Amino acid sequence: MALTADQAIDWTQDLDVFEQAIANTNWDTVSGLSAIMGGHKESSGAQNASIGFDVILAAGTWSVELMYLRNSDNGIISVQLDGVEQGTVNSYSSSASAGNRSTVSSISVAQTAKYRLSLVMATKHASSSGYTGEIQHVQLRRTA
Amino acid sequence: MAITNDKLQWLRDINVLMTPITHTNWNTNADTATPYRATRRSSGAQNDSISFDKIIPQGTWTFELIHNIGTTRGIYSVQFDGVEQGTIDGYSGSAVNGVRSQITGLVVNSVGKVRISLVMATKNASSSSYVGEISHIQLRRTA
Numbered sequence: 001m002a003l004t005a006d007q008a009i010d011w012t013q014d015l016d017v018f019e020q021a022i023a024n025t026n027w028d029t030v031s032g033l034s035a036i037m038g039g040h041k042e043s044s045g046a047q048n049a050s051i052g053f054d055v056i057l058a059a060g061t062w063s064v065e066l067m068y069l070r071n072s073d074n075g076i077i078s079v080q081l082d083g084v085e086q087g088t089v090n091s092y093s094s095s096a097s098a099g100n101r102s103t104v105s106s107i108s109v110a111q112t113a114k115y116r117l118s119l120v121m122a123t124k125h126a127s128s129s130g131y132t133g134e135i136q137h138v139q140l141r142r143t144a
Numbered sequence: 145m146a147i148t149n150d151k152l153q154w155l156r157d158i159n160v161l162m163t164p165i166t167h168t169n170w171n172t173n174a175d176t177a178t179p180y181r182a183t184r185r186s187s188g189a190q191n192d193s194i195s196f197d198k199i200i201p202q203g204t205w206t207f208e209l210i211h212n213i214g215t216t217r218g219i220y221s222v223q224f225d226g227v228e229q230g231t232i233d234g235y236s237g238s239a240v241n242g243v244r245s246q247i248t249g250l251v252v253n254s255v256g257k258v259r260i261s262l263v264m265a266t267k268n269a270s271s272s273s274y275v276g277e278i279s280h281i282q283l284r285r286t287a
Contacts, residue, residue: 001148001149002146002147002148003146003147003148003149003152003255006256006257007199007255007256007257008147008152008199008255009199010153010156010198010199011165011197011198011199011257012158012165012196012197012198014157014158014159014162034181035174035176035181035182036161036172036174036180036181036182037161037180037181037182038180038181065162065163067161067162099161099172099174099182101162101163101172103163137159137161137162139159139162139163141163141165141197142197143165
């Protein structure tokens with residue numbers, strides 16, 4: 001019996017960011033210094049460094065949660081689906097910390113399909129000295 | 145080609161360090177001496193619960209939990225959509241991190257979204273509390 005999208009496509013999808021991404025620009029360094037998860041993936045600090053992951057999402061409402069590092073040279077992470085920004089996460093802080101979690105919620109997915117989830121370091125906080133991104137994990141959760 | 149039950153993934157991991165779909169009194173606890181270098185830990189109150197939504201295909205499954213055992217730990221009631229599938233006792237007279245415990249032979253009769261919950265409902269008679277402390281969950285289909 002053929003399954004529907006609601007039966008077949010998982011409502012919680014974890015992305016291990018330490019592996020090779022399907023696409024990246026200046027974002028491919030794995031470091032083992034973070035506390036939680038034992039490491040993180042880091043961008044070069046160049047503006048618009050990006051990393052992409054291909055995921056199947058069912059039509060519905062989704063949240064994207066990032067676990068990431070904050071630092072004084074970190075930028076603002078633009079969370080995009082197929083190039084369309086869904087929200088941002090500011091990873092700047094004057095003091096360094098790991099294991100921070102932020103969620104972009106209420107993302108409306110109109111059609112069941114493969115989407116490229118991209119994290120783009122497009123902008124930065126006025127006080128930040130760079131555009132670096134440092135992520136430890138990504139999780140997608142369907143909420144409706 | 146239609147997607148059928150047997151073509152769905154037989155191995156399903158849950159990173160419990162991210163935000164669960166719902167929880168009562170479970171928070172992330174950095175601990176470099178554990179796998180993943182952190183745990184998600186309950187407050188110790190009875191009936192603290194944590195839940196995750198996963199698609200589980202029809203079949204027979206093993207539920208595996210990586211957790212820290214010790215003198216304050218309770219018993220995990222593993223529930224699918226509110227129905228207990230089995231229990232895992234987190235109590236031990238001495239603390240050990242990264243212990244793996246399984247519940248085998250879980251029969252799922254139809255494919256669909258299941259709310260997987262861990263509820264700290266009871267405790268070993270020797271335990272001083274109902275604390276749950278977990279690092280990871282994996283579901284493996286065996287038949």
